[in-house]
Amino acid sequence: MKKALVIGAQGTIGAAIVDHLQGRYEVHALSRNKTDFSEEGLKDAATALQLKLDDPSPFELIICTIGFLSKPGVSPEKKLADLDAQSLMEYFSVNAVIPALCLKYFSPMLKRDSKSCFAVLSAMVGSIQDNKLGGWYGYRSSKAALNMLIKTASIELKRTNKVSVVVAIHPGTTIGPLTQPFSKNIDKSKYYEPQLSAQRIVDVCESCEIDDSGQLFNWDGKRLNW
Numbered sequence: 001m002k003k004a005l006v007i008g009a010q011g012t013i014g015a016a017i018v019d020h021l022q023g024r025y026e027v028h029a030l031s032r033n034k035t036d037f038s039e040e041g042l043k044d045a046a047t048a049l050q051l052k053l054d055d056p057s058p059f060e061l062i063i064c065t066i067g068f069l070s071k072p073g074v075s076p077e078k079k080l081a082d083l084d085a086q087s088l089m090e091y092f093s094v095n096a097v098i099p100a101l102c103l104k105y106f107s108p109m110l111k112r113d114s115k116s117c118f119a120v121l122s123a124m125v126g127s128i129q130d131n132k133l134g135g136w137y138g139y140r141s142s143k144a145a146l147n148m149l150i151k152t153a154s155i156e157l158k159r160t161n162k163v164s165v166v167v168a169i170h171p172g173t174t175i176g177p178l179t180q181p182f183s184k185n186i187d188k189s190k191y192y193e194p195q196l197s198a199q200r201i202v203d204v205c206e207s208c209e210i211d212d213s214g215q216l217f218n219w220d221g222k223r224l225n226w
């Protein structure tokens with residue numbers, strides 16, 4: 001059976017992806033309750049998985065869902081005057097640095113003898129060209145940084161693992177605690193159940209081709225501008 005790794009497996013979309021993959025993949029899951037998402041913790045988690053599976057490159061599919069938009073004391077900034085150094089660092093740390101470390105330690109675990117895919121969940125609001133409304137400085141810019149990390153990693157992986165695909169995916173606005181504080185402004189016809197988002201994300205990962213590596217995809221498989 002093909003093997004998949006879901007990083008951030010207890011979040012809304014992460015848990016739905018785990019459920020969706022069950023049966024077709026042997027699913028491995030990392031989440032904050034059991035894994036320390038520091039550099040050392042991720043390195044140890046990668047080594048432990050390689051030993052457990054007795055294979056340095058076992059995964060057809062790796063999806064990193066880690067990200068945050070708001071929490072008590074940190075909420076998206078409406079204007080420059082709202083910027084706060086600590087909050088900005090937290091946005092970058094969770095939305096860009098942790099996924100970058102996941103790329104560092106887990107992308108070498110992508111299969112090398114058939115197409116394999118590493119996807120991170122980014123966001124449409126991280127697209128620089130799509131930014132018409134402004135605001136949300138920390139979330140937008142940390143997801144834009146994530147997008148650049150993906151593009152850059154894709155160039156390196158084209159050299160080191162020619163059958164790998166590295167992509168960023170916008171999951172679509174999904175019902176759950178991340179979006180709940182903003183739900184009154186969300187068009188309900190475009191507010192999706194986590195199960196549907198999970199299915200769409202996996203479809204994008206399975207249908208994208210090696211030449212698609214380094215792209216930002218919408219949940220429906222269309223390419224988005226950076």
Ligand SMILES: NC(=O)c1ccc[n+]([C@@H]2O[C@H](COP(=O)([O-])OP(=O)(O)OC[C@H]3O[C@@H](n4cnc5c(N)ncnc54)[C@H](OP(=O)(O)O)[C@@H]3O)[C@@H](O)[C@H]2O)c1
Pocket residue numbers: 007008009010011012013014031032033037065066067068069094098121122123124170171172173174175176177178179
């Ligand atoms: N929901 C949407 O509409 C939407 C739209 C665009 C993009 N996205 C992106 O899609 C991804 C998943 O969203 P979601 O709705 O599933 O959000 P969620 O339910 O809040 O899940 C977020 C995930 O990130 C993890 N996480 C948060 N802060 C962390 C930290 N400091 N250290 C380590 N892990 C941390 C959470 O771990 P715990 O479970 O342990 O807290 C959880 O696995 C995020 O990257 C988000 O930015 C979502």
